[in-house]
Amino acid sequence: xxxxxxxxxxxxxxxxxxxxxxxxxxxxxxxxxxxxxxxxxxxxxxxxxxxxxxxxxxxxxxxxxxxxxxxxxxxxxxxxxxxxxxxxxxxxxxxxxxxxxxxxxxxxxxxxxxxxxxxxxxxxxxxxxxxxxxxxxxxxxxxxxxxxxxxxxxxxxxxxxxxxxxxxxxxxxxxxxxxxxxxxxxxxxxxxxxxxxxxxxxxxxxxxxxxxxxxxxxxxxxxxxxxxxxxxxxxxxxxxxxxxxxxxxxxxxxxxxxxxxxxxxxxxxxxxxxxxxxxxxxxxxxxxxxxxxxxxxxxxxxxxxxxxxxxxxxxxxxxxxxxxxxxxxxxxxxxxxxxxxxxxxxxxxxxxxxxxxxxxxxxxxxxxxxxxxxxxxxxxxxxxxxxxxxxxxxxxxxxxxxxxxxxxxxxxxxxxxxxxxxxxxxxxxxxxxxxxxxxxxxxxxxxxxxxxxxxxxxxxxxxxxxxxxxxxxxx
Ligand code: NAD
Numbered sequence: 001x002x003x004x005x006x007x008x009x010x011x012x013x014x015x016x017x018x019x020x021x022x023x024x025x026x027x028x029x030x031x032x033x034x035x036x037x038x039x040x041x042x043x044x045x046x047x048x049x050x051x052x053x054x055x056x057x058x059x060x061x062x063x064x065x066x067x068x069x070x071x072x073x074x075x076x077x078x079x080x081x082x083x084x085x086x087x088x089x090x091x092x093x094x095x096x097x098x099x100x101x102x103x104x105x106x107x108x109x110x111x112x113x114x115x116x117x118x119x120x121x122x123x124x125x126x127x128x129x130x131x132x133x134x135x136x137x138x139x140x141x142x143x144x145x146x147x148x149x150x151x152x153x154x155x156x157x158x159x160x161x162x163x164x165x166x167x168x169x170x171x172x173x174x175x176x177x178x179x180x181x182x183x184x185x186x187x188x189x190x191x192x193x194x195x196x197x198x199x200x201x202x203x204x205x206x207x208x209x210x211x212x213x214x215x216x217x218x219x220x221x222x223x224x225x226x227x228x229x230x231x232x233x234x235x236x237x238x239x240x241x242x243x244x245x246x247x248x249x250x251x252x253x254x255x256x257x258x259x260x261x262x263x264x265x266x267x268x269x270x271x272x273x274x275x276x277x278x279x280x281x282x283x284x285x286x287x288x289x290x291x292x293x294x295x296x297x298x299x300x301x302x303x304x305x306x307x308x309x310x311x312x313x314x315x316x317x318x319x320x321x322x323x324x325x326x327x328x329x330x331x332x333x334x335x336x337x338x339x340x341x342x343x344x345x346x347x348x349x350x351x352x353x354x355x356x357x358x359x360x361x362x363x364x365x366x367x368x369x370x371x372x373x374x375x376x377x378x379x380x381x382x383x384x385x386x387x388x389x390x391x392x393x394x395x396x397x398x399x400x401x402x403x404x405x406x407x408x409x410x411x412x413x414x415x416x417x418x419x420x421x422x423x424x425x426x427x428x429x430x431x432x433x434x435x436x437x438x439x440x441x442x443x444x445x446x447x448x449x450x451x452x453x454x455x456x457x458x459x460x461x462x463x464x465x466x467x468x469x470x471x472x473x474x475x
Contacts, residue, residue: 006035007177009043009200010184012050013193016043022202024178027093027319027326028309028355034091036177039201041208044169047197048214051140051167054194059137059165063118066163069191070114073158074107076186081107087179088150089310093318093356094273096310106155109454112438113159116459123467130470135463137165138240139216142209144230146222147173147321148276148378150180156244156453157219159438162195164462166217170198171209173222175322207233215239217462221278224402224447231450242451242461244278245444246376247404250397251281251433252419254390254410255289262290262409263297269407269433271305271360274317275380276325279405279427279434279442283373284384285393291386295344295364298384302345302360309355319356320379326356329379332372333361336381341366346381368396376402390419398424403445407433426452 008015018037026033039047058066077084081103088099123131143157150172161168172180177200184198199205206226210218210233220230221244234241251269253262270281286294310318320326333348346361361381363372372383387393397406406425410416413430420428426444429435436442436454443452451461 007037007181007200008185009037009039009047009181010188010196010198011043011047012054012197013188015185015188016046018043024091024175025322026090027321027323028311028357030354034087034178036181036200039199039205044199044205044208044212045214047169047199048140048212050194051169051197052214054192055137055139055165055167058162058167058192058195061165063163066165067114070110070159070163072190073187074110076190077103077107077110077183080182080186084151084179084182086311087182088176089318091176091178092147092150093321094310095315095318098273099310102149102152106151106158109155109438110159113163113459116160116163116456118164118459118463127473129472131467133465133467135164135460136466138462138464139166140214141166141168141462142212142215142218142239143168143170144206144209144218144220144222145170145172145180147175148273148278150176151183153221154180154183156221156458158196160454160459161219161462162191164459166462167195168197169209169215170196171205172198172200174200174202174205175324206230210234210239211236213237217241219453219462220244227449242443242453243449244453245404245447245449246378246402247278247444247448248282248374248376248400248402249279249405249407249425250283250285250400250423251407251409252285252390252393252397252423253287253290253294254408254412254415254419255287256411256415257287257290257409258411259290259293260297263294264301265433266294266409267298267301267360270382271302271317271380272434274320274358275382276321276378277434279436281407281433282377282382283397284382285387285397286384287390287393288386288388291384295362295384298362299345302362305360307357307359317360317380320358321356323356325378326358329358329377329381332375332377332379332381335371336363336366339366339370341370341372344384368399374400394419394422398422401447404448405429405434405442
């Protein structure tokens, strides 16, 4: 086997090799996929300082010039998409086709966001005074990314933060740093030095970045537990925060729904990316009239799908992305087994595999207080829950500290809409799931987050409001 590539960080437009590196593990093979730098505190200081130096010049550019830079960034990503996608599959595990789509999504987000505007509100404009409120950049944004979409999660931050005139220090997940390191390298030739810096390291790097006095905003995506630590860390300097956190998204299927169609959509709505999507369906509430049919169809699908190495042709579901998450999912499976819940398909693996593969697991009607119902599984395990009365389904769906996404399925869109309006979630879909757009904001209610990403509202999260009042006439 060839020696794994050693990647460099990008600081101030330069390659910065690390004093020490750590091994990034391919979850499909447990082999080393590459070596990532372990950023030191001094290197983080250098990255923040470079961003602080670069930011005023970046913000002073006309908006049209920054738009052009975003488009040029999209072009270089497209030109290197195959390599970036392969890295995503190697470090994260998802099928190559899905990784290719993820990288295409990053350039799509850059182009669509480039078309957004930073509006100016005229508060007053008369003989006495002119008062306007405009949106100015925050300064330096620390972007902290989770491992489930190493490129996709970055797109929600990179595009609007740069358009708004901020410089950035990007910190990918410890588990999936390689694609972001390579992206940083590609951007060295595209963006002015210091505008985007990429640093990688172990679990201490996130807290260092969060508490760094040179950071004006932390844009964080990850678990609710870490989100609380980020908010506490940012409090020291009153750095602004946007937090995109965990979810336990319910899907409610009404009795008139097309059972076969819904079963297929919800199967992929739950098991795409091996279930490791914040907005995936994580609890299905199925009306008793359609429960058996949907369960049977989903069991059949689970039996047909190809689980394997994402680099192999025809693989539909890759491994769980890292050992930590695999152990979390195994723990939930053991709990379900120990409580005697019904495994309709899947379950615990017979032996410890080389790769972190799990077959899609469906659990039949566990009690509402089961851990697999109450907790975010973030893996290929799904509880199917039976209901008779829609009021009961709504109450159960809302009985969660989370409020990220939800979906309602029915042949009658108005009936579904009436249910959707009563669900406590930042996004509720009717008859589809997980549809995101660069023009539509998304974010979590309750403990699923603070603030939104994407769309005009997501762009404005990377700005401060400033009011300027010009007096026109002496009193
Ligand atoms: P995580 O919270 O463990 O890690 C997220 C990031 O934070 C990583 O880069 C990690 O290195 C860093 N980090 C860890 N400890 C930190 C600390 N104390 N301070 C600052 N940074 C720290 O999450 P994960 O396991 O990478 O991702 C899975 C979680 O992310 C799930 O809960 C999922 O629902 C959530 N998620 C949410 C969204 C959303 O948009 N709401 C999207 C994707 C994932």
